[in-house]
Amino acid sequence: MSGITGDIESSNLTSYVHGYSERESARLHDQADSVRDLLHHDTRYPAGNLVLEMGCGVGAQTVTLARNSPDAAIVAVDISGDSLHQAEAFIHRQGLSNVQFRQADVFDLPYEEEYFDDIFVCHVLEHLKQPAEALTKLRTVLKTGGSITVIEGDHGSCTFRPESKEARQVWRCLIDVQARLGGNALIGRGLFPLLSRAQFDVVHVSPRMVYIDHSNPRLMDRFVNRTIIPMVEGVRAQVMDWGLMDPSSWERGINDLYQVANGDDSTFCYTFYKATGIK
DSSP states (O other), rough: OOOOOOOOOHHHBBOOTTSSOOOHHHHHHHHHHHHHHHHHHOOOTTTEEEEEEETTTSTTTTTHHHHHHHTSSEEEEESSHHHHHHHHHHHTTTOOOOOTEEEEETOOSSSSSTTTEEEESSGGGGSSSSSHHHHHHHHHHEEEEEEEEEEEEEEEEEEEESSHHHHHHHHHHHHHHHTTTTOOGGGGGGGGHHHHTTTTTTEEEEEEEEETTTTTTHHIIIIIIIIIHHHTTTTTTHHHTTTTOOHHHHHHHHHHHHHHHOOOOOOOEEEEEEEEEOO
């Protein structure tokens, strides 16, 4: 299943805080690969089910959905045509044939009511100005008795050592920039009330904590060096434009984060939240 259609814009979305560069595409794949088992060991859909992945981006999560549920049909939707083309090419390279791609806005989905058996949303709500309204829109296209799964991070959960004032400042800047753009980098902790207010039943939320020390250098490299730090570095322009930090303090903070990633006595901890609900 393949094919991308449409040309979409929406005023309900924030500016994507991380941008659409090649480095960001690589970061998304590194992030997905590094925590795949943590987030997706229990993500499975029955044979014959039609599953909407809303906000598929470059396909970093799509590949896991398709592999974990080879007999389900995945409809991967995103607002960005460029991201969709990358996702389709990636899925094709993986030899997967159970994914269809479509360009669409979560606030204006081109599907009938009660259309999908299941819905999957990962790292999307944090970028929306109106996440509760988005969940309500998604509920409309979900069949009665169907499931929704939402995964979001919570940047406020992050702890690390060694810790410096500047390292904490640059991390806080990531949260503040996203908030100024209309998003919410702390949204993981709010998934239960968001889903409940959107009238999903049997809402269950499980924290998925990533703890890393140098007994696992590969994970430290993939998650901190190649995922977390590039994410922080990506907001430098806004931080400088808005005067949130001075350039020298910013550079010290980034360098200190690299010390966390590469030091022999370092630790890093971050919590994702995975929520499921039923219509």
